[in-house]
Amino acid sequence: MAYKTWTMSVLVLAVVLCGGVPWGAVCAPAANPIDAAAMQAIAKSTGWGVKSSDPCTWAGVSCNQDGRITSIVASHAGLQGDLDGSDLSKLTFLSNLDLSFNGLSGRLPVLPTPLQYLRTIDLGSNSFLVGVPDGFYAGLPALETIVLDNNMLLFAWNEQRNIPSSRLRSFSANNASIYRTFPNFFGNVALFPDLERLSLARNQILGGVDHGFGANSKIKYLDIGGQTGSGDDGINGRMLFIPGMVNLVEAHLDHNGFGGPLPDATKLVNLRVFDASYNDLCGDPKFPVGTVVDFTGNPRVGNWCD
Numbered sequence: 001m002a003y004k005t006w007t008m009s010v011l012v013l014a015v016v017l018c019g020g021v022p023w024g025a026v027c028a029p030a031a032n033p034i035d036a037a038a039m040q041a042i043a044k045s046t047g048w049g050v051k052s053s054d055p056c057t058w059a060g061v062s063c064n065q066d067g068r069i070t071s072i073v074a075s076h077a078g079l080q081g082d083l084d085g086s087d088l089s090k091l092t093f094l095s096n097l098d099l100s101f102n103g104l105s106g107r108l109p110v111l112p113t114p115l116q117y118l119r120t121i122d123l124g125s126n127s128f129l130v131g132v133p134d135g136f137y138a139g140l141p142a143l144e145t146i147v148l149d150n151n152m153l154l155f156a157w158n159e160q161r162n163i164p165s166s167r168l169r170s171f172s173a174n175n176a177s178i179y180r181t182f183p184n185f186f187g188n189v190a191l192f193p194d195l196e197r198l199s200l201a202r203n204q205i206l207g208g209v210d211h212g213f214g215a216n217s218k219i220k221y222l223d224i225g226g227q228t229g230s231g232d233d234g235i236n237g238r239m240l241f242i243p244g245m246v247n248l249v250e251a252h253l254d255h256n257g258f259g260g261p262l263p264d265a266t267k268l269v270n271l272r273v274f275d276a277s278y279n280d281l282c283g284d285p286k287f288p289v290g291t292v293v294d295f296t297g298n299p300r301v302g303n304w305c306d
Helices: 002-017 033-046
Strands: 061-063 069-073 096-098 103-106 120-122 145-147 170-172 178-181 197-199 204-208 221-223 235-237 250-252 257-261 273-275 280-283 292-294
Touching: none
Parallel strands: 069 096, 096 120, 120 145, 145 170, 170 197, 178 204, 197 221, 204 235, 221 250, 235 257, 250 273, 257 280, 273 292
Antiparallel strands: 061 069
């Protein structure tokens, strides 16, 4: 009888302390007041339909044991309007932010206070405009992965600013209206020693890729295919950089203006996919056994180069 009384007391206490959460469920702490106010402001400005005043109970929001928000996953949530950097910068423990496939617009948010733990950002498939503002990357010192695909950002790279964190591992900005010259700085191992994935397909990038791009880098996946310009051939020149990319696994270089002899890639032992279709290449293919290659639209491949 005493045992039953003790068990019932514990159950009642747990329900009271957890605000009515059923027995056996995890009792999550309420959100920190600063984080709660910031999230409520973000929800109001973006039309995020939530019923609870406590963001730790919102779908896609994760909090730590102190009630600090660590992750926000609100993909396909119907969000619209501007994303205020001032509100976002108050979430000082945030490490993951996924707001992809929404209707967010205006400029990318500039954070007045850097978020020291924010490592992963996905803002793909929104309606962000007017380029990458000065100071955007300064607020993201721990950034490792960023996705900016399918936005009308319309910007040209400037090597003196807007360069992501040296911790960067993956950068994706497909179909983001990037124009002018190829951003060769991404292949600089001193700037990006850990970069493994670079995807800049279907933009308006022109010019050549430096001979030493990606030399001895960790880049495994490279997609720069499908560049379109006003009557231009996209990225052009020779593929002299390929043999130096010792860790390359997949390369998508299709629908550009690359010309001249094919690179000798026989020493790239990890290479599995090499798509150079619809360029102006010539010469004999030299690739590791088992590599899947595509030279469609290159009628001179397999023939002597002029």
